[in-house]
Amino acid sequence: MLAAFAFDHGLNDRWRAAVDAHKAHAAEAWPQEAGGVIDQEGRYHACSSIAADKIAHFEIHEDEMEAVCGHRPAAILHSHCSSEDEQGKIVPPQDCPSAQDMRSQMDWAVPWGISLVTEGGATDPFWFGDQVERPALLGRSFRHGVDDCYSLVRDWHRQVAGIEIPDFVREPDWWAPHEGEPPLDLYAQGFEQAGFVRVDRGRDSILAGDCFICSVRSPVLNHAGVYIGGGLILHHLAGMCSARDPAAVWRPKLDFLVRHRDLPEDFVCSEL
Template identity: 30%
Template sequence: MTRDFYTVIPLIRIHADAEAPRECCGIVVEKRDGALQYVPCRNLARAKDQFVIDPKDAAQAEDIGQPVAYAHSHVFEPPTPSAADRESMARSGLPWIIVNHPEGSFTINSAAPYVAPLIGRKFVHGVHDCYGIVRDYYLTELGIVLNDYPRLWGWWERTDGPDLYRDNFAREGFNAIHEGALDAPALRLLRLHDVLLMRIRTPRDNHAAVYVGNNVILHHLIDQLSCRAVFDGFYQRRTTAILRHRSFIGRD
């Protein structure tokens, strides 16, 4: 199967050249006759060095054939998978083809289990973001699997669309043990592994952090590296809820 991917590399290179300096992205499908076809897709990512495949284009690719690989480009960067690439590749379960622009070098990468270190991640919305750090903390530190949810950039600015946190935290096993502004009694409720919802310059909750004890949170802000931070007045004033996973209810 890997050898067959070489037939679509020239088309991915052409797409990469056309989209530069933004990354190109697309899907390799296998048609009914067994031939491989590269289907270029629109990139919806905000940053030019990231990619998000347009769901409509992905659906059209599936109409053509069975997806067998994902492809994208790295512009002026080696065609080796980034940490976000490796994590997304693991979730997809399919090979990833990465092509360099402008040289045209490429790699064909097999999916393998991977979770990036929790500290020092580059922000990649939909993969390594504030919800991603919560998911991976619960997986690596606690062995608790939380579902992932597709999310488009700017969902937090709209009040008529899906709400990543409010729509889903209950089905993921979380209970709100406090709602609203934090006061002294609310702060005393905080326990290790609690999730804090925050509203930072938006009309709805757009940030989440994990309380890791000793007045410290683990979180990942837009355009910053993931880190531990003091849970000080800035974050406390923006907290709207304290969530606790059912696994820890009644352990006090």
């Protein structure tokens, strides 16, 4: 059985009977993905998949969703499954949302849960979406598309500065080149759309709220963080917990700075 997740959003306990029903459904369907919806009364309804590839994807027809729970579900659940590669090696289930998962969650705007399923059973789901309680800024575990460096930048602006910035649909390895396709450059292409403008400052003149964008083992910019004052940055590296680090350690990478257009330059950052 896979390990439990670090942050408890409270939804697994709130919908315990529905979650357990989903886990049983997902375990029975393995190695195919399975899913369903939780209605406004907290009941789980298993749904059939209309995905062309039911091993790698799950998709619910809107008509079935409306038939089982009305116009708007309280939450949507599905599974990611372990698989076997061409050499017979077991590939663990993807423990983060795909770009399509993120897109669908944004479209429905309800909590979205994903259980990880192996031959041994299903985990409690992890939850994501702006309708789901967020963990503390410091010490959160890493999950791409849920709790990653961009998620931390978004949450800092919402919780500390009172500024909403949009989320962006992204695959777990969006910065990696794929055969026949160039790597995406989401930070360079998206920071203006998110409300940021580039600022030119000396490395010793950084202001609280300035955000750095840099490259970490990537051909494109793929990491970001926030300068929070006192010589510290707040950021979240893959495979680690979100943390405050000395800005001096990252100073060689701090020459690409952006700042949200709605954040005044005299903003005073509250202590984290």
